[in-house]
Amino acid sequence: MLGGGIGGLAVALALARRGRAVRVFEQGAEFKEIGAGIQLGPNVYRMFEALGLTSAIERYCVHPDNLVMMDALTGEEVIRLHVGADAFQERFSGYRYGVIHRGDLHQVLLDACSAERGIELLTLKKGERFEDPGDRVLLHLEGGERVEACALIGADGLWSRMRAQMLADGKPRVSGHIAYRAVLPRAEVPDDLWQNNVVLWAGPKTHLVHYPLRRGELYNLVAVFHSDRYEEGWDVFGDADELRRKFANERPEVKRLLDKINVWKMWVLCDREPVRHYSQGRVTLLGDAAHPMLQYLAQGANMAIEDAVVLAAYAEISGWDFARAFRWYEDARYLRNARVQTTARYYGDIYHASGVVREVRNWFLAPGPEADPGAKPSFEGVAWLYDGIRIPTAAPG
Numbered sequence: 001m002l003g004g005g006i007g008g009l010a011v012a013l014a015l016a017r018r019g020r021a022v023r024v025f026e027q028g029a030e031f032k033e034i035g036a037g038i039q040l041g042p043n044v045y046r047m048f049e050a051l052g053l054t055s056a057i058e059r060y061c062v063h064p065d066n067l068v069m070m071d072a073l074t075g076e077e078v079i080r081l082h083v084g085a086d087a088f089q090e091r092f093s094g095y096r097y098g099v100i101h102r103g104d105l106h107q108v109l110l111d112a113c114s115a116e117r118g119i120e121l122l123t124l125k126k127g128e129r130f131e132d133p134g135d136r137v138l139l140h141l142e143g144g145e146r147v148e149a150c151a152l153i154g155a156d157g158l159w160s161r162m163r164a165q166m167l168a169d170g171k172p173r174v175s176g177h178i179a180y181r182a183v184l185p186r187a188e189v190p191d192d193l194w195q196n197n198v199v200l201w202a203g204p205k206t207h208l209v210h211y212p213l214r215r216g217e218l219y220n221l222v223a224v225f226h227s228d229r230y231e232e233g234w235d236v237f238g239d240a241d242e243l244r245r246k247f248a249n250e251r252p253e254v255k256r257l258l259d260k261i262n263v264w265k266m267w268v269l270c271d272r273e274p275v276r277h278y279s280q281g282r283v284t285l286l287g288d289a290a291h292p293m294l295q296y297l298a299q300g301a302n303m304a305i306e307d308a309v310v311l312a313a314y315a316e317i318s319g320w321d322f323a324r325a326f327r328w329y330e331d332a333r334y335l336r337n338a339r340v341q342t343t344a345r346y347y348g349d350i351y352h353a354s355g356v357v358r359e360v361r362n363w364f365l366a367p368g369p370e371a372d373p374g375a376k377p378s379f380e381g382v383a384w385l386y387d388g389i390r391i392p393t394a395a396p397g
């Protein structure tokens, strides 16, 4: 396994739970996640259950009551999805919606991996390239070390070296959107701005998302705007003045939250066109290495964890014939991942709409006058995503 992020640890765990020994090679000096919140759809809770992680996740996560979109110019509520309601849980087989600190999710996975005797976690091991002579894989690490294995999974993220070698499809696509992220302690959030909801303030070429984290001790803020700046990486400092300028015409609620923070970390948001194939013999890709997506559906990590569970199931079903299992895994996953990748782009356009398009959005998403407030919600629009996947129990037919 190359890469010890959320995807890499999830697949190491999924394989170890099925009795397979795994080595995880991480380039960093330690296994850790930086950044802020991760939203968890009911689809990934099904995966947590399969991995035996539900109670560990529950120790950290918050279950919001609603996902709410607000118009950042007028303050009107555009749409609200009651994810805390019994009806939501009932619709999605008892699974809920959650939010968790990225570090907490990673720590839950790391603790579970550390407790598995079959998993070896290795740091300061940077993968450079692989060779696949047919009966095994050779992974070449920086510094000249060469490792032999029966299969290799590249979970090395957006800037994946394994992908560069396998697909040679150039750099990721820079979306022109930048995310600034910060986390506030509960005490610093004005009471009138604190909500147990995931709130998205949609403004022209901007949006701000906020929600509580870590049992409600923290408040996660992610502000996104259009920019032509371009810097790689996750840990670059943002410019608070630039941010204030971008949101200058928006509602006081938005500006008051932004004003609470002086130090922001910045991400340049990138994705790629979906591809049909990302396996080659005994080597495959997983998570952002395989299908990097914009975060507008809040599903990149969710998809990486679904990948992990499916891959491990097929590996066992194939009798540990990894080349075969990787083909099945790819066939099972590519369309769903591609749908999330492409839909996320549309969601970005909807969030950032301006002018008349913004008005059309608000009109289109508003409940119609004929809507019965007492009617049971169908959650039809999100069912394709939140219904999730079946975990394979047999070879594909």
Ligand SMILES: Cc1cc2nc3c(=O)[nH]c(=O)nc-3n(C[C@H](O)[C@H](O)[C@H](O)COP(=O)(O)OP(=O)(O)OC[C@H]3O[C@@H](n4cnc5c(N)ncnc54)[C@H](O)[C@@H]3O)c2cc1C
Pocket (backbone or CB within 6 Å): 002, 003, 004, 005, 006, 007, 008, 025, 026, 027, 028, 037, 038, 039, 040, 125, 126, 127, 128, 155, 156, 157, 158, 159, 160, 161, 179, 181, 222, 267, 269, 286, 287, 288, 289, 295, 297, 298, 299, 300, 301, 302, 303, 304
């Ligand atoms: C602003 C923002 C908000 C998001 N919100 C959500 C959300 O709410 N819900 C959600 O599901 N997803 C969300 N995502 C997406 C999610 O963060 C990613 O999809 C997820 O982290 C991908 O995990 P990964 O393990 O595939 O890759 P990464 O997290 O990038 O991990 C890759 C790992 O590989 C290591 N590595 C890289 N190269 C090498 C190498 N050559 N050798 C060895 N190790 C290497 C890295 O150090 C890292 O540890 C968001 C993303 C952004 C940017």
